[in-house]
Amino acid sequence: MAKCIIDGKKITAPDGTPILQAARDNGIDIPTLCSHESIEPSGACRLCVVEIKKGKRSKIVTSCLYQVEDGLEVDTKSERVMNVRRLVLALLLARNPASEVIREIAVKMGVNPQPRFKLDEDKGKCILCRLCVRTCADIVGVNAIGLSHRGPSKTVGPPFDEDSSACIGCGACAYVCPTGHILMEEKVDERKIWGRRFKMKACDTCGRYFAPLDQLEFISKKTGVSVADLSICTSCR
């Protein structure tokens, strides 16, 4: 167990707990975009920055990655922290003017779009946090999408920006996306994601369309359970 102080509050947390989690467990709110309970933290969005003090020195770290230590003093709302966070938000606002989530956080923190940052028109709502890419690779195990090109032209998507043959249409990337950049259109028996249409499978019992056929085939191949056995939706099972 590590004893530390967050915003003047004495906190004990198990060794290895990230500051972000320790703070949230104790009712201290830190804004984030790229943190998700099912995926290892990666420190991509830089919104969760906090100031830590060890002895006389203090520095800015990402609270999702930095772990609690004995005698650590954390300030989640100091002027220095807020300055960094406001700058990060101003940059995100300029990159993704269309994102409601980012605008909401900005309004909450009183950050306005700054004229010195030119608004991007071609980035959509993507903040390049890689949550979707890591979900697809580590959790689903499909590797259908990734980040291609680099610098200002870096984009998320399937290889060759068109070929989504590896995709199984599970929609996990759209689910995990913090800003809603990834679009998934659903009609009754069809789902469209990454420019590809997926036929949905109807539940053998209740007849509800519940999963794309490609996903069931993928699960069947991985687990050895036949597609026929997988053709009953979770609520009928």
Place this chain on the structure above:
Amino acid sequence: METARTDERTKLREIIARYHGEKSSLIAILQDIQEAYNYLPVAILKMVGQEMDIPLMRVYEVATFYNAFSLTPRGKNVVEVCAGTACHVKGAINLLENLERELEIKCGETTKDETFTLEQVRCLGCCSLAPVVRIDGNIHAYLTQQQIPDILRNYRK
């Protein structure tokens, strides 16, 4: 067509075998492919994924990340105009415009007969020779617009 495919596959297997199929050698393998084809053809990249058991997405990420790799066909001679600070000050932009007129292509494009590809690079590391243009690996130093037609004629042969 089928035989061409198998030929390409054998060629690729040879390249991969040079690195013992090591997944961490992906960049080196892509470099060798580029050496062989002048660029990275989509069909070959897909084969790389299959042969090395690497998700196609990873291959594509690496291939698009590095400027050294080109996904579009390149000409026999790559003309690289230095746009580093020294060359820029010495008027490299004029050389580039002249080359664009001379070759009848825009920067980044390849001529119809596939002899020349015109590219801009940041710095070739020989600023004392500014302005420089590198054609096919040969440095042409203190280049003036008047010299360009003659130099290109030598490469056209």
